[in-house]
Amino acid sequence: MRFTEDSVTSPNxxxxxxxxxxxxxxxxxxAERKRQILxxxxxxxxxxxxxxxxxxxxxxxxxxxxxxxxxxxxxxxxIQEVYKEVFESRWKPEWEELLDDDSxxxxxxxxxxxxxxxxxxxxxxxxxILIFSGLSDHSIxxxxxxxxxxxxxxxxxxxxxxxxxxxxxSKPTQRELEFLMxxxxxxxxxxxxxxxxxxxxxxxxxxxxxxxxxxxxxxxYLHSAKSLFA
Amino acid sequence: MRFTEDSVTSPNxxxxxxxxxxxxxxxxxxAERKRQILxxxxxxxxxxxxxxxxxxxxxxxxxxxxxxxxxxxxxxxxIQEVYKEVFESRWKPEWEELLDDDSxxxxxxxxxxxxxxxxxxxxxxxxxILIFSGLSDHSIxxxxxxxxxxxxxxxxxxxxxxxxxxxxxSKPTQRELEFLMxxxxxxxxxxxxxxxxxxxxxxxxxxxxxxxxxxxxxxxYLHSAKSLFA
DNA sequence: ACCATTATTTAACTTTTGGTCAATAAGTCC
DNA sequence: GGACTTATTGACCAAAAGTTAAATAATGGT
Numbered sequence: 186m187r188f189t190e191d192s193v194t195s196p197n198x199x200x201x202x203x204x205x206x207x208x209x210x211x212x213x214x215x216a217e218r219k220r221q222i223l224x225x226x227x228x229x230x231x232x233x234x235x236x237x238x239x240x241x242x243x244x245x246x247x248x249x250x251x252x253x254x255x256x257x258x259x260x261x262x263x264i265q266e267v268y269k270e271v272f273e274s275r276w277k278p279e280w281e282e283l284l285d286d287d288s289x290x291x292x293x294x295x296x297x298x299x300x301x302x303x304x305x306x307x308x309x310x311x312x313x314i315l316i317f318s319g320l321s322d323h324s325i326x327x328x329x330x331x332x333x334x335x336x337x338x339x340x341x342x343x344x345x346x347x348x349x350x351x352x353x354x355s356k357p358t359q360r361e362l363e364f365l366m367x368x369x370x371x372x373x374x375x376x377x378x379x380x381x382x383x384x385x386x387x388x389x390x391x392x393x394x395x396x397x398x399x400x401x402x403x404x405x406y407l408h409s410a411k412s413l414f415a
Numbered sequence: 416m417r418f419t420e421d422s423v424t425s426p427n428x429x430x431x432x433x434x435x436x437x438x439x440x441x442x443x444x445x446a447e448r449k450r451q452i453l454x455x456x457x458x459x460x461x462x463x464x465x466x467x468x469x470x471x472x473x474x475x476x477x478x479x480x481x482x483x484x485x486x487x488x489x490x491x492x493x494i495q496e497v498y499k500e501v502f503e504s505r506w507k508p509e510w511e512e513l514l515d516d517d518s519x520x521x522x523x524x525x526x527x528x529x530x531x532x533x534x535x536x537x538x539x540x541x542x543x544i545l546i547f548s549g550l551s552d553h554s555i556x557x558x559x560x561x562x563x564x565x566x567x568x569x570x571x572x573x574x575x576x577x578x579x580x581x582x583x584x585s586k587p588t589q590r591e592l593e594f595l596m597x598x599x600x601x602x603x604x605x606x607x608x609x610x611x612x613x614x615x616x617x618x619x620x621x622x623x624x625x626x627x628x629x630x631x632x633x634x635x636y637l638h639s640a641k642s643l644f645a
Numbered sequence: 646a647c648c649a650t651t652a653t654t655t656a657a658c659t660t661t662t663g664g665t666c667a668a669t670a671a672g673t674c675c
Numbered sequence: 676g677g678a679c680t681t682a683t684t685g686a687c688c689a690a691a692a693g694t695t696a697a698a699t700a701a702t703g704g705t
Contacts, residue, residue: 212652212701234550236466238692249654251694260693316546316611320464323613330612360627363616366608367601367632374600377607381546382560383553386593397590401643402597408642409635442671442682468662479684481664490663 219256222246226267231310234317235264271314272329277305284340291348295341295403299372300396307376316381341365348407349415361414368406372399449486452476456497461540464547465494501544502559507535514570521578525571525633529602530626537606546611571595578637579645591644598636602629 213221229242239260243250257263280302284294306312319326342357342365375398378384386395443451459472469490473480487493510532514524536542549556572587572595605628608614616625 215652218652239694240692250692251655252653254694255652313550316550319611319613320543320546320550326612330614359624360631363624363628364631364635366604367598367628367635369601370604370607371597371599371601373607374596374604377600377603378596381549382556383549384560394589394593398593398597401590401594401639405594405597405635405639405643409631409638412638413631413635445682448682469664470662480662481666481685482683484664485682 215256222253222256222263223266223270226263227271227310227314230264230267230317231313235321267314268318268325268328271311272325275305275311276329276332277301281336281340284337284344291344292403292407294344295407296400298341299368299399299403303372303375303395303399307373307379309380312373312376312380316377338362338365345407345410346414349411351415364410364413365406368402371402445486452483452486452493453496453500456493457501457540457544460494460497460547461543465551469493497544498548498555498558501541502555505535505541506559506562507531511566511570514567514574521574522633522637524574525637526630528571529598529629529633533602533605533625533629537603537609539610542603542606542610546607568592568595575637575640576644579641581645591640594640594643595636598632601632 225246226242229237229245233241239253240250243253253260253263257266280298283289283298283301286294289297315326315329339357342361343354345361345365346353375386379386455476456472459467459475463471469483470480473483483493487496510528513519513528513531516524519527545556545559569587572591573584575591575595576583605616609616
């Protein structure tokens with residue numbers, strides 16, 4: 186993939202400019218530097234794809250590309266850590282709690298969940314890295330979908346049934362799941378348009394509207410579920 | 416992006432195997448060979464991303480990579496033709512005719528359209544190349560969305576309104592469009608799951624079900640549109 | 646002030662890969 | 676069958692990009 190990775194003026198070497206002072210070499214603690222690299226790497230690979238060149242990443246960090254090898258044995262190892270960071274540490278356990286909260290109606294749960302989900306997951310970093318990884322190797326993005334499939338979907342189906350006045354706890358049917366995936370995919374598609382295709386979504390202008398969009402769709406989903414599955 | 420591009424036994428050199436015959440160098444007409452290369456290139460780049468190496472593509476074709484340069488001045492030129500082929504020559508003008516057909520109800524149109532649309536567009540080649548291109552440079556995928564935006568969406572909104580018993584021809588509101596994009600994105604997400612994340616979609620097993628899935632969603636969309644916009 | 650540690654850089658190696666060019670040979674036309 | 680065209684190849688180049696190893700210099704401890 187051909188991306189233009191703009192050269193960025195190195196923060197570290199910025200101080201060399203004046204006078205004939207020897208370039209002050211900064212020295213960071215292992216943990217902090219590793220953290221810093223990882224953070225930058227997420228942004229960098231989200232932007233440039235996992236084909237982004239280490240030399241460019243290091244330029245953004247103001248270090249030499251060889252220093253990366255002091256913290257990560259190989260480029261692939263770095264990328265694996267990026268995946269891990271993005272897919273695992275951004276998962277919110279609160280989502281499950283929210284969906285299990287007895288004081289909320291199914292409709293409230295759906296609205297609250299998808300609003301927060303879209304704010305957390307429909308990020309530049311997340312969407313792009315998820316897709317980059319899926320494009321190159323399912324086994325990575327699978328980890329995320331596994332969480333979705335086991336933790337969230339069953340709860341969402343349960344709430345859907347509750348909304349329809351049903352209380353059976355039988356295994357979700359494919360038809361139920363597919364109908365739910367219609368809603369889910371529609372929401373994810375917002376992120377796609379925004380971060381992959383670079384389209385301006387209306388919601389970007391006024392934050393209110395994002396909420397409106399999701400409310401419309403959730404209401405539509407639940408309402409139709411009632412006539413389909415009740 | 417790191418893909419494993421499996422070496423494929425060259426079809427051309429296959430005949431060398433037996434005896435000590437000199438390898439028969441095949442000679443193809445310009446047009447056919449170019450066509451052949453383009454067809455393979457579509458598959459190849461869909462699989463490996465546009466970073467796929469020309470040497471591997473040519474290996475699949477059973478030719479040397481330098482021969483590619485006899486037909487395409489540069490790798491980028493080849494890729495541009497791949498884009499053109501995928502995005503432009505797969506667009507069906509029938510879609511517009513279908514949506515303009517007066518003998519069909521809005522619901523019939525939606526069903527027929529999205530069923531055919533998903534069969535044409537939700538292909539391995541198409542979905543992956545669309546996303547690869549979007550990831551690296553919007554300007555390419557934009558061409559496709561432009562068709563969508565100008566040719567299809569207005570007609571779909573018109574039919575939605577017709578279904579709702581409205582006949583005004585005013586410009587679609589953002590809310591109407593976003594609601595439609597919910598359906599549209601949900602459909603596209605089927606292709607995403609199938610061709611990006613490698614998930615088995617139920618519909619893959621029985622062709623009937625794909626129809627059922629889309630019918631469910633279309634009906635849900637139209638039904639809800641009525642209560643939202645009527 | 647010195648030493649040990651290790652973060653950081655410099656230089657270099659290797660493989661990959663897009664691209665060029667002259668040589669070769671498969672058809673075709675007379 | 677010889678000449679001409681051009682499809683096809685093989686050898687080669689240069690830049691890109693991952694990786695390694697040795698040299699350098701902050702930093703902290705004593």
